[in-house]
Amino acid sequence: xxxxxxxxxxxxxxxxxxxxxxSGLDQLGLAVTxxxxxxxxxxxxxxxxxxxxxxxxxxMLGTLRRGSTPRSERLLAVMGCMxxxxxxxxxxxxxxxxxxxxxxxxxxxxxAVGDRLxxxxxxxxxxxxxxxxxxxxxVPVIHGCDKFxxxxxxxxxxxxxxxxxxxxxxxxxxxxxxRGVRDVTYLGQTVDAYGHDFESxxxxxxxxYAVHGIDGIERxxxxxxxxxxxxxxxxxxxxxxxxxxxNINLPFQAGDDAVLEAMHRxxxxxxxxxxxxxxxxxxxxxxxxxxxxxxxPGETDAQFERSLDMLREVRFDKVHAAAYSERPGTIASRxxxxxxxxxxxxRRLAAVAALQERIQAEVNAALLGAELEVLVDGTTxxxxxxxxxxxxxxxxTGGNVDVGDTVRVRITGTSPxxxxxxxxxxxxxxxxA
Ligand code: SF4
Numbered sequence: 211x212x213x214x215x216x217x218x219x220x221x222x223x224x225x226x227x228x229x230x231x232x233s234g235l236d237q238l239g240l241a242v243t244x245x246x247x248x249x250x251x252x253x254x255x256x257x258x259x260x261x262x263x264x265x266x267x268x269x270m271l272g273t274l275r276r277g278s279t280p281r282s283e284r285l286l287a288v289m290g291c292m293x294x295x296x297x298x299x300x301x302x303x304x305x306x307x308x309x310x311x312x313x314x315x316x317x318x319x320x321x322a323v324g325d326r327l328x329x330x331x332x333x334x335x336x337x338x339x340x341x342x343x344x345x346x347x348x349v350p351v352i353h354g355c356d357k358f359x360x361x362x363x364x365x366x367x368x369x370x371x372x373x374x375x376x377x378x379x380x381x382x383x384x385x386x387x388x389r390g391v392r393d394v395t396y397l398g399q400t401v402d403a404y405g406h407d408f409e410s411x412x413x414x415x416x417x418x419y420a421v422h423g424i425d426g427i428e429r430x431x432x433x434x435x436x437x438x439x440x441x442x443x444x445x446x447x448x449x450x451x452x453x454x455x456x457n458i459n460l461p462f463q464a465g466d467d468a469v470l471e472a473m474h475r476x477x478x479x480x481x482x483x484x485x486x487x488x489x490x491x492x493x494x495x496x497x498x499x500x501x502x503x504x505x506x507p508g509e510t511d512a513q514f515e516r517s518l519d520m521l522r523e524v525r526f527d528k529v530h531a532a533a534y535s536e537r538p539g540t541i542a543s544r545x546x547x548x549x550x551x552x553x554x555x556x557r558r559l560a561a562v563a564a565l566q567e568r569i570q571a572e573v574n575a576a577l578l579g580a581e582l583e584v585l586v587d588g589t590t591x592x593x594x595x596x597x598x599x600x601x602x603x604x605x606x607t608g609g610n611v612d613v614g615d616t617v618r619v620r621i622t623g624t625s626p627x628x629x630x631x632x633x634x635x636x637x638x639x640x641x642x643a
Contacts, residue, residue: 212327214240215249219266220257222433223397224290226348227314228255230338231289234320237335238327246274251285251323256292258363260535267292275306285326287311287319291367294539313368314353339382340389345614346429346587346597347391351379351417352398357436359463360474360541361506361534364399373404376412380420387426392614393585393597394421395431402432402439415447422451428616429585429599430454434461434501437485438476442492449492455599456493460485461501462524465516469509472546479516486524497600499528504558505550506534507542514558518565525569527600531562570626574602577621577629584631586615602629609633 214235218228231253232242246252252274256267267288274286287309293300297310309322316338317331324331340347354369355362383394396417398404405412414432421430430453437460448454460482464470467478477485489496502517521529533555536543550558584596584604594606596617604619611617611633619631 212240212250213243213248214251214253214323215243215246216253216255217246217270218255219263220255220259220290222348222395223313223350223399224255224257226350226397227290227316228253229340229343229348230314231255231316231319233338233340234316234331234335235323236341238320238323238329238331240323249284251287251326253287253289253319256288256290258291258367258537260532261537262535264292271304271307285309285322287322289313289315289319291363294367314350337382337385339385343386343389343391344587345390346393346395346585347386348395348397349379349382349386350374350397352401352404355399356403357400357438357476358474358541360472360546361503361537363537363540366539368399371400371403371407373398373407373412376405376417376420379417380424383421383427384424387424390614392427392616393429393431393587394427395433397433399434400436400439402435402441402444406439413441413443415441415443418444418447418451418454422453428453431457431601434459437462437482440485440489442488445489445492448489448496455601456496457499457599457601458489458493458496459499459501460489462517462520463501463503464506464509464513465518465520466509466513467516469506469513469516472508473503473506474541479520482520483523495600497527497602498524499601500524500526500530502529502531502562503534504531504562505555507546507548507550509534509550514561518561521562521565521569525573526566527570527573527602529562529566531559531566533559567626571624574624574626574629577602578624580621581634582619582621582631584617584619586611586613586617588613590628598629603627604629604631606630607632 216228218224243249257263285308288307289311290313293310293312309319311318320331352373354371355365356371358365402414404414462482582598584598586596594611596604618634621629621631623630
C-alpha cells in the first residue's frame with residue numbers, strides 16, 4: 211500500500227489544511243506514515259510569516275532533494291503560504307518538487323497522486339473532512355484577509371477574504387460531532403469578518419447561533435479576531451450562548467498609536483482598551499489572549515514601553531510575542547526600513563516574556579480552589595490533561611478519565627503556563643464553569 215507523510219509548520223489554519231488533505235489521501239487508499247523516508251508521497255505544508263519558518267521549510271526541502279534518499283520515485287508536493295500566485299522562482303530554485311499548491315488548493319496534489327497511482331482522483335474523493343478527528347478540532351470558515359497590515363504577507367499568499375457558506379459549515383460541524391468532536395474552533399485570519407463578503411452580508415454571530423444547537427458539540431470557539439471587526443453583536447453571542455466559550459484571541463500587535471498607524475491596524479491604544487472593557491463587562495470571566503510584535507520599523511524605546519503598558523493594563527491570559535521579521539513583498543518591506551537591531555529585538559522580547567510571566571502567574575493563581583469544567587483531550591508528560599473553557603491547560607489527578615470526557619475539577623495548583631486540578635465528577639455537557 212502506498213504511504214504518505216505530511217509535514218506541517220505554522221498556524222492552526224495550516225494544521226487544519228493538512229488534516230483535510232490527509233482526508234483526501236486516505237480516500238485515495240494511501241496509508242499515513244510518520245517517516246518521510248518511508249513515504250511515496252511527501253507534502254510540506256509551509257509557513258512564511260517569519261523568516262525562521264521559511265528557513266525551516268527550505269531546509270526540509272533540501273533534505274528531501276530527489277536522489278538523496280532511496281525513494282527516487284517519491285512524489286514531493288509543497289503547499290501553504292510559501293506558494294504564491296507566481297511560482298517561477300520556486301520552480302527554478304527547487305526543481306525536485308513535483309507539485310506546488312497554494313493554501314487550500316488540494317486538487318493539484320490529489321490529482322498528481324491519483325495520476326501516479328493510476329486512480330481517478332476526482333471520481334473517488336468526497337468531502338475533505340477529517341475521518342478520525344481529534345476531540346477538539348479546527349474548522350476553517352473564512353480564508354484570506356483584506357486588511358493588508360503593512361508587515362504581513364498573508365493577504366498576498368492566501369488571497370482576499372472568502373467565507374464558506376453558512377449551511378456548509380453547519381453541515382460539516384454536525385458531521386464532525388458524529389465523529390466524536392466535542393470542541394470546535396472556527397478559524398480565520400480575521401474570523402470575526404466571517405460573512406461580510408456574502409451578497410447578503412452575515413456575521414460571525416449568525417454562525418454561532420446556527421451551530422449552537424448541534425448535538426454532541428459541547429464547546430464552540432473562534433480564532434483569530436481583528437479588533438476592528440469585533441462587534442457588540444458577536445460579543446453578545448459569546449455572552450448569551452452557553453456552548454460558546456468565554457475565550458477570545460484579540461491581537462493588539464503594538465501599544466503605541468504611531469506604530470499602530472504605521473502598521474495600518476485601524477485602531478488606537480484607547481480603542482483597544484475600550485473594546486476589552488466592553489468584552490469584559492458583557493462576558494464575565496472571559497480569557498483574552500493576544501499577539502504582539504516587537505521591533506517594528508521605527509519603534510523607539512518609548513513606543514515599545516506602550517506595548518508593556520498594554521500588557522499591564524489588560525492583564526492578558528496569554529501573549530504570543532514575536533520579533534518583527536521583514537517579509538519581501540509586504541508594504542513594510544518596500545517603505546519601512548528596519549531600524550531596530552536583532553539584539554534590541556531580543557531584549558524587548560525578553561522584557562515582554564518576563565512581565566507576562568508575572569502577570570500569568572497572578573491570573574492563574576487567582577483560580578486556586580475554584581471549580582472548572584475540563585474537556586479531557588489527551589495526555590501531557592504522562593498525565594491526563596485537558597482544557598478549561600477559557601483554554602487553560604489543566605493537568606488532572608484522581609478519577610478515571612478518558613479522552614472526550616468532560617469533568618468537573620477543583621484547581622489544586624497553578625503556574626504561569628498550566629494549572630493542576632483534581633477530578634470531582636463528570637460535568638454536564640454545555641454548562642458554564
Ligand atoms: S489582519 Fe493583518 S496581520 Fe492579520 S492576517 Fe490580515 S494582514 Fe495579516
